Amino acid sequence: MPTLHVARLREKAAEKGDATTYAIARRLQLxxxxxxxxxxxxxTPxxxxxxxxxxxxxxxxxxxxxxxxxAQRKARPGRKRAAS
Incomplete structure (x- = not known):
């Protein structure tokens, strides 16, 4: 699953005048x-x-x-299931 690079999105959104999640949502129509x-x-998006x-x-x-x-997600060891 893709992980959103929030900092980059916020930076570009701010350049367009979208400083809030509400403004971003309006522009994206979400x-x-x-x-x-x-x-x-x-x-995840x-x-x-x-x-x-x-x-x-x-x-x-x-x-x-x-x-x-x-990369961090892939490096984490998976959880083992508890025995039933």
Missing amino acids: RQSTVARLMAGET SVPTLCLMRTAYGLSLDDLVDETAL
Whole structure:
């Protein structure tokens, strides 16, 4: 699952005058609660949502995906299931 690079999105959004999750949501035509969850890392963006962000803020998909977070996820050992 892609991890959103929130800092880059916020930076580009601010350049366009979108300083709040509400302003970002309006530009992307998404619900404010959806954008808030994405920015808080509570949910991962879908490919269509990443494409909306790319178009609205002139970012590449590479700019929007946080490679560091992806690498950290891959490096974590998986959880073992408890025996039944």
